[in-house]
Amino acid sequence: MTADAAGAVREGFRRVHGGSPEGVWAAPGRVNLIGEHTDYNDGFALPMALPQAVVVAARRRGDGLLRLHSAQGGAAATAVLRVEDLAPGATEGWARYPAGVVWALRERGLAVGGADVYLDSTVPAGAGLSSSAALECAVAVAYDELYGLGMARPELARAAQHAENAYAGVPCGVMDQMASVCCAGGHALHLDSRSLEVRQVPFDLAGHGLRLLVLDTRVKHDLADGAYAALRAGCERAARLLGLPALRDLDGAGLPAALTRLPGELVPLVRHVVTENARVGRAVAELAAGRPEALGPLLTEGHASLRDDYGASCAETDLAVAAAVAAGALGARMTGGGFGGSVIALVRAGEAADVAAAVAEAFAAAGRAAPAVLEAVPSPGARRIG
Ligand code: GLA
Numbered sequence: 001m002t003a004d005a006a007g008a009v010r011e012g013f014r015r016v017h018g019g020s021p022e023g024v025w026a027a028p029g030r031v032n033l034i035g036e037h038t039d040y041n042d043g044f045a046l047p048m049a050l051p052q053a054v055v056v057a058a059r060r061r062g063d064g065l066l067r068l069h070s071a072q073g074g075a076a077a078t079a080v081l082r083v084e085d086l087a088p089g090a091t092e093g094w095a096r097y098p099a100g101v102v103w104a105l106r107e108r109g110l111a112v113g114g115a116d117v118y119l120d121s122t123v124p125a126g127a128g129l130s131s132s133a134a135l136e137c138a139v140a141v142a143y144d145e146l147y148g149l150g151m152a153r154p155e156l157a158r159a160a161q162h163a164e165n166a167y168a169g170v171p172c173g174v175m176d177q178m179a180s181v182c183c184a185g186g187h188a189l190h191l192d193s194r195s196l197e198v199r200q201v202p203f204d205l206a207g208h209g210l211r212l213l214v215l216d217t218r219v220k221h222d223l224a225d226g227a228y229a230a231l232r233a234g235c236e237r238a239a240r241l242l243g244l245p246a247l248r249d250l251d252g253a254g255l256p257a258a259l260t261r262l263p264g265e266l267v268p269l270v271r272h273v274v275t276e277n278a279r280v281g282r283a284v285a286e287l288a289a290g291r292p293e294a295l296g297p298l299l300t301e302g303h304a305s306l307r308d309d310y311g312a313s314c315a316e317t318d319l320a321v322a323a324a325v326a327a328g329a330l331g332a333r334m335t336g337g338g339f340g341g342s343v344i345a346l347v348r349a350g351e352a353a354d355v356a357a358a359v360a361e362a363f364a365a366a367g368r369a370a371p372a373v374l375e376a377v378p379s380p381g382a383r384r385i386g
Contacts, residue, residue, distance in 0.1 A: 005055050006386030013057035013118035016069045016078070021057035021118070022146055024386035027137035028053040029123035029130045030179035031214060031335045031344050031376050033188055033203075034302050035280040037310060040232050042246035044280040046132055047175055048203060048378040049183035050214075052122040053178075054134040055385070058142045061114035066102055068095050071120040081338050083114050088167050088174030097132050097137040100167025104159045105143060112147045122374070126269075127216040128334075128341025132168070133176035136160035141181065151229035153181045154196035160178040171229050172337075183381040190284050194248060201287045203378045210291050211352045214335075214360055215324070215343045215371040217316040224339040225228075232314065235273060236329065238266040247273045268309035275305055296330025296346045303333035312338030320345075320359055327358030344376060359370070 006024040006183060013021045028049035035045030061067070066081045074096070079095035086103040098117060101269055102348055105112045117139065125130040140156045143149065144334040151159070157177035164170050164177075182198050183189045189263040190199040205212055221227075239247050242258055259267050279298050279323035286294040286373045303321050307313040323334040332345040347355045352375075 003386065008054045009120050009200050010119060010256045010386065011113040012069075012071060013059075013116070013119060014103060015057070016118055017067065021116070022059045023142065023384055024055060024057045024283050025138055025142045025145070025382065026055045026385045027141060027162050027180045027382035028054040028183065028379055029134045029182070030176060031129065031212070031342070032175065032299055033344070034333075035191070035276060035282045036302065036306055036338070037231060037235075037312060038248075038273055038276050038280070039191075040171075041191040041235050042248035043273060043277045044186050045175045045191045045193065046201070046280050047179035047191065048182070048188040048376065049179055050123070050129060050374070051377050051379045052129065052374070053309060054119060054121040054123060054131070054138040056138040056142050057118045058146060059116045060146050061116060063114060064279030065114040066099060066116070066117070066119045068117045069119065071093055072125070073120075083112070085230065088169070091167070094135070097135045097163065098166040099159055100185045101139045101168055104162040104201070105149070106239075107162070107315075108159060110147070110149055112143055112149070115143070115146065117142075120214055123372075124340075126220050127218070128336030128338070129214070129216075130176035130180065130336070132164060132170070133160065133180050136163050137180035141384070145384065154178065157181050157196070162311050170225065171232055174225070179381070180358070181382045183379065185380040186378050188378060190280070190288065196245070201284055203287055203292060205292060205378070206349075209349050210292055210330075211347050211349050212376040213347060213352060214374040215320045215356070215358060216341065217320055217340060217371050217372065218369065219292040219314070219316045220340040222316055224337065225363070227312070227339055228337050231269065231310065234266055234269045238262055238270045241266070244381060248277065249276050253277055257292055268311075272305045274308040274367070276302060293330055293346070297329035297344060299333040299344065300325055305337060314339050316340060316368065317343050319362055323359045323362035324355050327355045329355050337382075344351060358375045
């Protein structure tokens with residue numbers, strides 16, 4: 001995120017609201033390397049921030065109005081809300097996310113008022129790259145500084161998650177928001193979703209002759225929201241039946257006995273969560289040992305688990321993974337909630353173009369438009385940029 005981005009957003013702010021903002025902040029989207037559908041089980045994940053981000057320019061207002069403008073908002077680009085009237089269900093469309101953050105801060109008893117807010121985003125929406133978390137976190141860091149809240153990063157992530165759960169009505173875990181506020185450039189983030197402890201793990205792709213491609217299938221299946229909630233409910237039911245606070249409290253050693261105590265439909269869910277948490281540990285060990293290429297087989301194994309056990313994949317993400325691996329990718333998997341969205345593929349730098357072309361060909365043969373290709377470069381988390 002450059003001074004140019006900050007300048008462009010300042011200019012947008014001036015055009016819409018007049019005058020200058022008090023500051024400009026950015027919060028990134030993410031890909032998750034491994035540790036999928038583990039966060040709401042209090043488990044582990046290993047996301048990294050993308051260069052693509054939401055940029056926000058903001059200035060406090062003394063009259064209790066929240067004037068929001070999104071460069072991506074189209075015909076509904078502007079929303080004017082009274083801060084004291086914010087309530088779940090009271091806001092529609094994209095404005096639910098920034099308004100939800102202001103509501104969530106007030107729910108925490110924090111004395112925050114109105115603001116003029118101008119938003120612009122380079123995070124593709126609906127691609128499983130956490131564009132909504134980036135939007136929430138950009139507003140959260142801006143408000144934290146504007147209103148002198150002095151909140152710790154995990155608290156900001158919790159407030160942003162609260163906005164998404166209670167205000168936008170999406171029952172997500174905390175990974176996307178933690179990634180957006182806590183990631184560091186050149187690193188992946190080892191996240192413990194129970195304690196919210198994080199560890200920065202060096203992830204030097206270029207230094208090892210590697211690239212991480214993001215293949216956005218540009219499909220999002222209608223069942224996605226309901227299916228996510230159903231999977232989450234299934235995990236919570238399994239934990240209750242096993243007498244555990246969360247599936248995080250089951251490890252590989254206890255898994256075989258635990259599976260005999262569960263109804264058949266919960267067995268594959270639990271197997272995914274337990275093996276996935278273990279894969280996060282293995283991935284972190286490989287990165288810490290300076291072997292990022294060893295991530296490849298773990299990615300492909302994780303995808304098979306999401307596809308066969310967890311049922312969170314779909315034909316398009318399966319096709320992208322299979323085609324990437326067949327074309328020489330070291331490994332590939334769906335990333336994010338699933339049922340569409342994006343696949344990540346770890347490739348040798350010199351083979352990136354061939355892998356992308358092979359995936360495009362496989363999609364053409366299946367009568368589908370080629371995925372959009374981005375490159376994932378481990379980037380910094382939310383911060384002030386102007
Ligand atoms: C979505 C949710 C996250 C997480 C992932 C799956 O991205 O927002 O909280 O549950 O799905 O790992």
